[in-house]
Amino acid sequence: MIGIRRRCFAWAAFAALGAIGMGCGGSNTGGGGVGDTQPPGPGGPKLVFVSNSNSDWWSAVEKGMQDGGEEFGAEVTLRRNDEQAQGQINILREILSMPDVQGVAISVIEADSPGVIDAMKELQQAGKVVITIDSDVSPDSADARRAYIGTNNFDAGRVAGKAIALLRPEGGKTALFVGTASAANARAREEGFFLGAGDAFQKTQTWEDGTDHAKARQNVQAALSKTPDLDALVGLWSYNATAIAEEVANSPQVRDRVTVVTFDLDEAARPHLAEGNIDASVCQNPYEMGRLGVQLLTALIAGDEQTVAEILPDGEIRETGVRVIIPSADSPAAALRESGQEVLTIDEMNSWLESKGLQSS
Amino acid sequence: MSDDAKPSPPPGPPPGSPRPGFRWGGSELGLAVAIVAVLGLIYAVAPGPSAIFDPGASRPFFSEYNIRSLAHLMALFGVLSVGVAVVIIAGGIDLSIGSMVALSAVVSAKLMTSWLPGVGQAGPWATGMLVAAAVALISWNGLNLLGGPWARGLVLGSIPAALVAAGVGLAGGPMDAGSWVVAAVEALVLIGLVFGLRRGADDRAGAMAAALVWGLAAGSLAGWGTGGNGRIATVALVVSSSALGLLVGLVLQFRKAAVVLAVLVAAAVVWGVSSGESTAREVPLGIIVAAVSLSLLLGLAIGAGHAFLINAFRLPPFIATLATLAGLRSLAIILSNNRSITVSDPTFRDLGRQYWITIPLFLAVAVLLSLMMGTTVLGRHLYALGGNESAARLSGLPTRRLKTVAYAVSGLLAALGGILFFGRSGSATPTMGFAYELSAITAAVVGGCSLSGGVGSIRGTVLGLILIQIVINGTGLVVEGIDPSQIEGLVLGVVVVLAVGFNQRFRLKH
Numbered sequence: 001m002i003g004i005r006r007r008c009f010a011w012a013a014f015a016a017l018g019a020i021g022m023g024c025g026g027s028n029t030g031g032g033g034v035g036d037t038q039p040p041g042p043g044g045p046k047l048v049f050v051s052n053s054n055s056d057w058w059s060a061v062e063k064g065m066q067d068g069g070e071e072f073g074a075e076v077t078l079r080r081n082d083e084q085a086q087g088q089i090n091i092l093r094e095i096l097s098m099p100d101v102q103g104v105a106i107s108v109i110e111a112d113s114p115g116v117i118d119a120m121k122e123l124q125q126a127g128k129v130v131i132t133i134d135s136d137v138s139p140d141s142a143d144a145r146r147a148y149i150g151t152n153n154f155d156a157g158r159v160a161g162k163a164i165a166l167l168r169p170e171g172g173k174t175a176l177f178v179g180t181a182s183a184a185n186a187r188a189r190e191e192g193f194f195l196g197a198g199d200a201f202q203k204t205q206t207w208e209d210g211t212d213h214a215k216a217r218q219n220v221q222a223a224l225s226k227t228p229d230l231d232a233l234v235g236l237w238s239y240n241a242t243a244i245a246e247e248v249a250n251s252p253q254v255r256d257r258v259t260v261v262t263f264d265l266d267e268a269a270r271p272h273l274a275e276g277n278i279d280a281s282v283c284q285n286p287y288e289m290g291r292l293g294v295q296l297l298t299a300l301i302a303g304d305e306q307t308v309a310e311i312l313p314d315g316e317i318r319e320t321g322v323r324v325i326i327p328s329a330d331s332p333a334a335a336l337r338e339s340g341q342e343v344l345t346i347d348e349m350n351s352w353l354e355s356k357g358l359q360s361s
Numbered sequence: 362m363s364d365d366a367k368p369s370p371p372p373g374p375p376p377g378s379p380r381p382g383f384r385w386g387g388s389e390l391g392l393a394v395a396i397v398a399v400l401g402l403i404y405a406v407a408p409g410p411s412a413i414f415d416p417g418a419s420r421p422f423f424s425e426y427n428i429r430s431l432a433h434l435m436a437l438f439g440v441l442s443v444g445v446a447v448v449i450i451a452g453g454i455d456l457s458i459g460s461m462v463a464l465s466a467v468v469s470a471k472l473m474t475s476w477l478p479g480v481g482q483a484g485p486w487a488t489g490m491l492v493a494a495a496v497a498l499i500s501w502n503g504l505n506l507l508g509g510p511w512a513r514g515l516v517l518g519s520i521p522a523a524l525v526a527a528g529v530g531l532a533g534g535p536m537d538a539g540s541w542v543v544a545a546v547e548a549l550v551l552i553g554l555v556f557g558l559r560r561g562a563d564d565r566a567g568a569m570a571a572a573l574v575w576g577l578a579a580g581s582l583a584g585w586g587t588g589g590n591g592r593i594a595t596v597a598l599v600v601s602s603s604a605l606g607l608l609v610g611l612v613l614q615f616r617k618a619a620v621v622l623a624v625l626v627a628a629a630v631v632w633g634v635s636s637g638e639s640t641a642r643e644v645p646l647g648i649i650v651a652a653v654s655l656s657l658l659l660g661l662a663i664g665a666g667h668a669f670l671i672n673a674f675r676l677p678p679f680i681a682t683l684a685t686l687a688g689l690r691s692l693a694i695i696l697s698n699n700r701s702i703t704v705s706d707p708t709f710r711d712l713g714r715q716y717w718i719t720i721p722l723f724l725a726v727a728v729l730l731s732l733m734m735g736t737t738v739l740g741r742h743l744y745a746l747g748g749n750e751s752a753a754r755l756s757g758l759p760t761r762r763l764k765t766v767a768y769a770v771s772g773l774l775a776a777l778g779g780i781l782f783f784g785r786s787g788s789a790t791p792t793m794g795f796a797y798e799l800s801a802i803t804a805a806v807v808g809g810c811s812l813s814g815g816v817g818s819i820r821g822t823v824l825g826l827i828l829i830q831i832v833i834n835g836t837g838l839v840v841e842g843i844d845p846s847q848i849e850g851l852v853l854g855v856v857v858v859l860a861v862g863f864n865q866r867f868r869l870k871h
Contacts (some may be wrong), residue, residue, distance in 0.1 A: 054699045054790065080699040104472065212795065213786040218434055222837045225427035242787060246714070251426065267641065267703040268787045359703075 007116040043075035045301045047294060048098075050091050050106040050137055053211065054080040056360045057286055061134070063358055064290025071291070072298045074103075083211055083348040085113045092119035096126055103297035105149075107134035107264050111184040112141065120144040129300045133293045134286070135185055142316070146300060149292050149318045151196045155321045157189035159341060160261050161196020163280040163324055164232055168259040171200020171260075172231025176221040177240040179211040186236050189263065193234060201232060209240075214250045216243035221292065224254060231258060238264035238360075241281060245272035265325060273346040276327045283349070283361050285320045292318065325349045388809035388864045392824040395860065396831065403835040422838050433716040435830045436723035437781055439823060441797060441806035442776030443662050443727050446822040449805050450734065451767035452747035452814025453671070453678035458775040458801050461663065462794030465656045465779030467693040470702035470789035472652035473709065478639040483594035489584020491597035495577030498604035504568055505611040508558035512568035516559055519571035522578040523551035529581040535759035551577075595634050602655055612669075613769055614762055625802070629654040644706040653712075657776050663689070664772020668765035693791040703792040704783070713784025722781075726774065731819040743767060747814030803853075804829055807860040826861070832856050 051058045069076040079164035081087045136148040178186045206218035235241045248255045262281045299307035323342045437744025448455045527548035534540040559567025606626035610619020633651025670681040731849045734740035745753045808825025
């Protein structure tokens with residue numbers, strides 16, 4: 001026993017030493033190391049963004065934050081949460097113990113999670129500016145944050161519904177795919193979708209996968225098996241797009257008769273849009289959310305009322321809007337342009353992504 | 362298992378005793394009946410004809426499309442299940458499977474997208490770590506091959522090595538009074554550690570620590586000392602991966618095959634690092650082969666590491682693998698920077714997404730393991746170990762080695778599972794494979810494996826897996842008006858209780 005205990009101690013000591021040695025050895029370059037977002041430079045207020053999940057989508061927010069940090073002079077960090085409310089509470093409590101952090105932007109994982117809302121209020125009491133991005137708190141708890149920057153998910157759903165009505169005027173049986181059906185954005189998108197699509201579309205089922213990508217694919221297979229005459233597949237969360245596209249691409253006879261509409265554009269989904277395995281995707285603008293989030297927080301911290309008023313026309317909420325991405329200009333969904341909706345072909349979208357150095361949106 | 366308690370077990374099944382893994386047991390027959398019954402039930406209650414997929418078929422569950430996707434899914438989970446079945450039969454448990462899936466996916470993604478193509482431009486950290494790993498692993502191999510004199514050499518040499526490590530730290534720092542003190546303390550503690558371990562435990566323990574001190578010294582010289590060198594890093598990557606292959610081979614007592622393994626790994630890595638540029642859309646074949654080999658080797662090494670924790674520290678298997686369940690996922694999060702990594706190269710992805718590759722791969726693994734457990738001496742010894750560990754040890758079985766084999770198989774297959782799941786979805790995320798260990802263990806238990814060890818079979822596990830997957834899929838397709846994901850867990854729970862309950866009663870009667 002003594003031997004083992006001594007050995008355990010020794011290992012711990014060794015590990016600690018290794019850390020000292022590396023720190024001492026001049027880690028000024030830090031080439032192959034891993035870490036979170038590097039702050040763009042010293043000076044300016046320190047801001048922390050808290051994600052709801054670790055999906056690809058957040059890389060675009062991160063890029064927007066970094067560009068915004070350079071533009072408006074702030075130190076920005078993105079903390080990625082593990083898809084649990086508890087994880088967000090832990091991160092917020094950690095931030096509470098960091099006196100140098102002046103602003104926090106959070107994508108609330110559950111709109112009415114009391115723990116998260118309490119932690120946000122404590123942050124405000126500690127003198128930090130708190131806003132929500134991407135996913136807001138429920139209206140009853142609006143005092144837990146100063147402002148919300150993000151997409152109106154109900155409107156985004158309605159745009160998707162209008163797009164599918166143009167793509168498939170005859171309507172049909174529709175299956176929806178999502179990570180968590182109870183999530184606020186999922187509910188709003190689903191509601192908006194059926195409002196925009198009209199009565200010709202009937203919902204068969206909403207398939208949940210709990211953000212397990214393997215299960216997401218399995219759900220598409222099960223939906224196609226269960227309802228062989230399924231007409232429309234709608235992916236409410238970004239990775240559902242890839243799961244649907246890959247499954248329909250595998251069976252040409254299925255691809256020919258179904259319509260696929262998705263939300264957002266993961267890196268892996270881009271080629272599927274180009275190949276026409278996805279008929280339309282309603283994209284949020286995560287890059288802009290990150291950039292605007294930094295601008296708003298710095299303005300709020302500096303007390304720059306004019307900028308705040310510019311960003312928040314109604315004082316509290318800023319919608320970043322959505323874009324509809326289609327495979328080519330001759331898609332029937334291009335008619336959405338007539339109602340003032342921004343519509344881009346995948347080639348146009350790809351060049352925009354490249355211009356911003358992004359992989360996904 | 363009383364036959365195995367004889368002082369020197371014969372190298373084959375003892376005369377007159379049943380061959381536990383190769384005979385069709387009652388529980389397996391029962392499972393087959395249960396599968397047929399569930400299929401009948403689905404056929405009877407499933408609603409609606411399916412005219413579009415296949416006009417000949419009358420029910421969606423039995424359409425060619427559904428059977429194919431179901432078989433594909435069974436193959437993916439099956440790789441994990443048969444691996445954990447070997448550990449359970451040997452009397453252990455492996456809880457780290459889900460985390461291993463995530464780690465293996467993330468590591469292979471990083472290898473393909475940045476590590477292997479980028480090793481030529483390695484910075485000081487990457488160079489230093491690779492050289493440190495290479496030197497430490499070579500020293501450990503020396504310990505295994507050469508023994509005593511080598512151990513003494515390592516321990517004595519650790520004094521200059523510790524001085525070098527501290528010296529490099531000092532040279533790279535500000536060279537003020539404080540850093541002199543830190544460097545001196547560092548060197549003293551390192552030396553004290555090696556000699557303390559040697560006195561407290563044995564030469565070997567001291568020498569293992571000494572090997573790490575050597576690695577630290579070489580790593581700091583090559584990495585932080587030179588400011589990073591792509592050529593050194595490339596050589597160190599090849600050396601460290603083949604040394605890891607050799608070490609795992611030696612620990613598993615592969616003898617000459619260990620050298621073959623090391624050479625193969627080295628060849629794969631050389632192919633990988635010489636394959637040039639790689640993007641997420643297009644990964645050269647050499648890099649795919651190297652990345653897959655290294656991820657599998659990592660799984661093998663982590664599996665063997667579980668056995669080391671269990672053997673050397675006398676940790677209960679539950680605790681050892683519970684620790685890695687948490688630790689490996691955290692490592693996957695660190696390595697991936699907590700984001701998903703996309704690889705859409707079709708050649709790599711075909712491994713996991715094409716059913717005609719995944720299913721034969723799984724069948725090959727299952728048949729090999731089934732033969733190993735059922736017809737070889739090794740398999741019999743694993744049953745003996747699981748049945749009664751003390752009796753197995755007293756009758757002269759190499760129980761430490763047997764455990765290492767069992768956990769290494771499980772680690773290897775979990776890593777393979779990670780690569781297949783990654784190929785299927787095209788993106789590696791650190792949250793992948795969450796709770797997959799539970800589905801794998803459930804399949805093994807439903808398939809007749811006893812958690813107390815010594816009972817069960819690979820064939821039974823495959824049948825258990827088929828039953829579970831049919832039940833889950835069938836529930837989703839048959840149940841109307843309620844979300845299948847809500848009821849699926851309940852149905853699965855009932856099936857597990859029924860299957861294991863019947864199994865226990867059957868076994869008690871006999």
